[in-house]
Amino acid sequence: MTMRHKISSLLKRLCQILWQPLIAVILGFLLGSVVIMISGESPSHVYTQMFQKSFFSFYYLLQTLTRAVPITICSMGIIVAWRAGYINLGVEGQMIVGGLVSTVIAIHTSAPAFLVLILAIAGGMAAGALYALFAAFIYQKCNVSIVISTLMMNYIANYIASYFVTFPLKDPKSGIAVQSVEIPVDVRIPRVFEGHTFNWGFFITILIVAAVYFVIGKTIFGYESKMTGLNPVFANYGGVKKNNVMMSAMAFSGALAACAGMLEIFGVKYRYIDAMFISTSYAWTGLMSGLISSLHPVGAFAASIFLSGLQVGGQAIQRTTNIPLQVSTLIQSTITLFVSVKLFTDFKHRKKQKVEAGDIINGN
Amino acid sequence: METNFIFAVLNSAIRSTTPIMMAALGSSICNRAGVFNVALEGQMLIGSFTAIAVNWFTHSIFLSVICGILSGGVVASLVALLQVKYKAADMVIGTSINLLVGAFTAIMLYVLFGVKGSFKNPALLTLPKISLPVISSIPYISTLLRNFTILDYLSYVVAVIMFIYLFHTVHGYHLISVGVKSEAAESMGISSLSYRMGAVIVSGLLCGFGGVALSMGQVTLFTENMTAGRGFIGMAACNLGRNNPVMIIVASLFFGFCDAFATVAQNRIPSQITMSVPYIATVVALIVFHGERAKKVKAA
Numbered sequence: 001m002t003m004r005h006k007i008s009s010l011l012k013r014l015c016q017i018l019w020q021p022l023i024a025v026i027l028g029f030l031l032g033s034v035v036i037m038i039s040g041e042s043p044s045h046v047y048t049q050m051f052q053k054s055f056f057s058f059y060y061l062l063q064t065l066t067r068a069v070p071i072t073i074c075s076m077g078i079i080v081a082w083r084a085g086y087i088n089l090g091v092e093g094q095m096i097v098g099g100l101v102s103t104v105i106a107i108h109t110s111a112p113a114f115l116v117l118i119l120a121i122a123g124g125m126a127a128g129a130l131y132a133l134f135a136a137f138i139y140q141k142c143n144v145s146i147v148i149s150t151l152m153m154n155y156i157a158n159y160i161a162s163y164f165v166t167f168p169l170k171d172p173k174s175g176i177a178v179q180s181v182e183i184p185v186d187v188r189i190p191r192v193f194e195g196h197t198f199n200w201g202f203f204i205t206i207l208i209v210a211a212v213y214f215v216i217g218k219t220i221f222g223y224e225s226k227m228t229g230l231n232p233v234f235a236n237y238g239g240v241k242k243n244n245v246m247m248s249a250m251a252f253s254g255a256l257a258a259c260a261g262m263l264e265i266f267g268v269k270y271r272y273i274d275a276m277f278i279s280t281s282y283a284w285t286g287l288m289s290g291l292i293s294s295l296h297p298v299g300a301f302a303a304s305i306f307l308s309g310l311q312v313g314g315q316a317i318q319r320t321t322n323i324p325l326q327v328s329t330l331i332q333s334t335i336t337l338f339v340s341v342k343l344f345t346d347f348k349h350r351k352k353q354k355v356e357a358g359d360i361i362n363g364n
Numbered sequence: 365m366e367t368n369f370i371f372a373v374l375n376s377a378i379r380s381t382t383p384i385m386m387a388a389l390g391s392s393i394c395n396r397a398g399v400f401n402v403a404l405e406g407q408m409l410i411g412s413f414t415a416i417a418v419n420w421f422t423h424s425i426f427l428s429v430i431c432g433i434l435s436g437g438v439v440a441s442l443v444a445l446l447q448v449k450y451k452a453a454d455m456v457i458g459t460s461i462n463l464l465v466g467a468f469t470a471i472m473l474y475v476l477f478g479v480k481g482s483f484k485n486p487a488l489l490t491l492p493k494i495s496l497p498v499i500s501s502i503p504y505i506s507t508l509l510r511n512f513t514i515l516d517y518l519s520y521v522v523a524v525i526m527f528i529y530l531f532h533t534v535h536g537y538h539l540i541s542v543g544v545k546s547e548a549a550e551s552m553g554i555s556s557l558s559y560r561m562g563a564v565i566v567s568g569l570l571c572g573f574g575g576v577a578l579s580m581g582q583v584t585l586f587t588e589n590m591t592a593g594r595g596f597i598g599m600a601a602c603n604l605g606r607n608n609p610v611m612i613i614v615a616s617l618f619f620g621f622c623d624a625f626a627t628v629a630q631n632r633i634p635s636q637i638t639m640s641v642p643y644i645a646t647v648v649a650l651i652v653f654h655g656e657r658a659k660k661v662k663a664a
Contacts, residue, residue, distance in 0.1 A: 152646050
C-alpha cells in the first residue's frame with residue numbers, strides 16, 4: 001500500500017515537473033511544422049525521418065550521443081554560473097580558449113603520453129577558468145556587466161584562435177583548410193566501437209554530470225551559490241561572501257566549458273579547426289538545455305541528448321529534403337521561449353528576488 | 365591626400381555608427397523604463413532581413429524601410445508580452461528570441477531566395493545617397509559626408525527627439541519614474557505595465573531601423589547573423605552613455621570608429637586580428653569608463 005502510494009506521488013510529481021516542458025516541446029514542433037509546410041514538405045514525413053536518423057538507428061544514435069558530449073558539459077558550465085546568479089554567456093569563448101590551449105600543449109610537449117594528457121587537461125581547464133575569471137574580475141573591479149563582457153569575449157576568442165590556426169599553428173599539409181596539426185595518437189580518447197566517432201568521452205561526461213550534481217546539491221559552495229542566486233541580500237546577511245562565490249562559480253564554469261572543448265578535440269576531431277565551436281553552436285545548445293531543465297544537471301543531461309538528436313536529425317533531413325538545418329534551432333529556441341513561461345510561475349512567488357537578480361544583470 | 369584619407373575613414377566610421385546607435389537608443393529607453401532587454405540583436409536582425417525581402421518583392425525603397433522597422437516592432441511585442449506582461453526571465457526570453465530570429469531568417473533566406481549564407485543581387489534597390497547642395501562642394505567636408513543615406517541623418521534626429529522626449533516631456537518623465545520606482549509611479553495612476561511594454565516595442569522599432577541601416581546602408585545584402593553582436597555592442601554603448609541619448613551618440617561614434625578602423629587596418633594587419641578590434645574596444649571602454657564611475661561613487 002505504502003509502496004503504491006509512493007509510486008503514485010512520485011508519478012504525480014514527475015507530471016508536475018514535466019507537463020510544462022512537454023507543452024513547450026509540442027509548441028516547438030508545431031512552429032517547426034509550419035515552417036516545414038512553407039518549405040513545401042510534409043511535416044509528418046520530415047519528423048519521422050528526423051527521429052529515425054537521430055535515435056532509432058544504431059549509427060545515428062551513436063552520433064547523437066557523441067554530439068551530446070560537448071553540449072552537456074557546456075550546459076553544466078552554464079548551470080554552475082547561472083545558479084549563482086552570474087549570467088555567463090561566454091561559454092563558447094571559454095570552450096575555444098580551453099580547447100586551443102590543450103591542443104597546443106598536446107602537440108608541442110614531448111613527454112610520456114599520460115603526462116602530456118594531464119598537462120593538457122590542467123592547462124586547458126586553467127585557461128578556460130582564467131578567461132571566465134577575467135569577466136568576473138572586471139565586474140567586481142569596474143562594474144562591467146558580465147552579460148556583455150562574456151559575450152564580447154566569445155568573438156575575441158574566436159578571432160584570436162582563428163589567427164593562431166591561420167598562421168603560427170596551421171598544419172602545412174592541410175592546404176586551404178584552416179586547422180592545426182593533429183594531436184599525437186597516444187593522447188587521443190579511444191573510441192568505443194570501430195568506425196564510429198562515439199568515444200569514452202561520453203562516460204567522462206556522465207561522471208562530470210554526477211560531479212556537478214554532487215557539488216551543487218551537497219557542498220557548501222553549492223548551497224552558497226544557490227542562496228546568492230535566489231536572494232543576494234539574504235545570502236549576504238547569512239554571511240556568504242558574494243565575491244568568493246562569484247569567483248569560484250565563474251572559474252568552475254569556465255573550466256567545465258574548457259573541458260567540453262577538450263573532449264570534442266581529443267575525442268572526435270583530433271585537431272583545432274577554425275570556428276569549429278561557432279558553427280556547431282554547442283554552447284548555445286547547452287544553454288538551451290540548461291534553460292529547458294530549469295538549471296537541473298540531470299534534467300539538462302537528458303535535454304542535451306534530446307536537443308543533440310534534433311540537430312543530428314536536422315542535418316540528416318537537410319541532406320535528403322529541402323529543409324535547412326536551422327529548423328532544429330527554430331524548434332529548440334521555441335521550446336526555451338515557452339518553457340520560460342514556466343519559470344514565470346516559479347518567479348511569481350519570488351518577484352522581489354527577481355528584481356534583485358535583474359540588478360545583478362544590469363551591473364547595478 | 366593623407367588628410368583626405370583621414371576624412372574617408374571618419375566617413376566610414378559615421379556610417380557604421382548608425383546601426384549601433386539605434387540599438388543603443390533602443391536599449392536606453394528600455395533601461396529607463398526598468399526593463400532589461402537582451403533581444404536587441406534579434407530585433408535588429410529581423411529588420412535587416414525584412415528590409416531586403418520586401419525590397420526584392422515590391423521594388424519599393426519606402427516599403428522596405430517601413431516594413432523593416434515594423435518587423436523589429438513585431439518581434440519586440442513578443443518580448444513585451446512574454447517578458448513584461450508574463451514576467452518571464454529576461455535573459456531566457458532574450459537569448460531565445462535572438463536564436464529564434466537567427467534560425468528563422470536563415471530558413472526564410474533559403475525558402476524565399478533558395479540560397480544559404482547570404483543573399484545579394486544587383487536588382488535590389490539601394491537607398492539613394494544624399495548630397496547636400498552647398499556643403500558638398502567644400503573639399504574635405506564633401507569626403508566626410510559622402511554616401512550618407514537618409515537613415516544616417518535621421519538617426520541623429522531620432523537621438524535628439526528621444527532626448528527631448530525623456531527629459532522635457534511629461535510622458536517621458538512618467539516613463540523614467542516607472543523605471544526608478546514602479547510602485548511609486550503606480551500610486552500616481554501611471555500604468556507601469558503599459559509604459560514598459562511601450563518602451564520595449566519602441567526599442568523594437570529603433571532596432572528595426574538599425575537593422576535596415578545595416579542591410580541597406582553601406583551595402584545592400586543580407587547575410588546570416590549579419591548583426592554579429594551589434595545589438596550587444598549597442599547595449600555597451602548605452603551603458604557608456606549612461607542611458608542619455610546625447611551621450612549615446614558620442615559612445616556609438618567611438619564604436620563606429622573602431623569598426624571603421626578594423627576595416628582600414630585590414631591591409632596591414634591580418635584580418636583575424638582587426639576583426640576582433642571592435643569587441644576588444646567594447647570591453648576596454650567598459651573597463652575604463654566604468655572604473656572611473658565606480659571610483660567617483662566611492663569618493664562621494
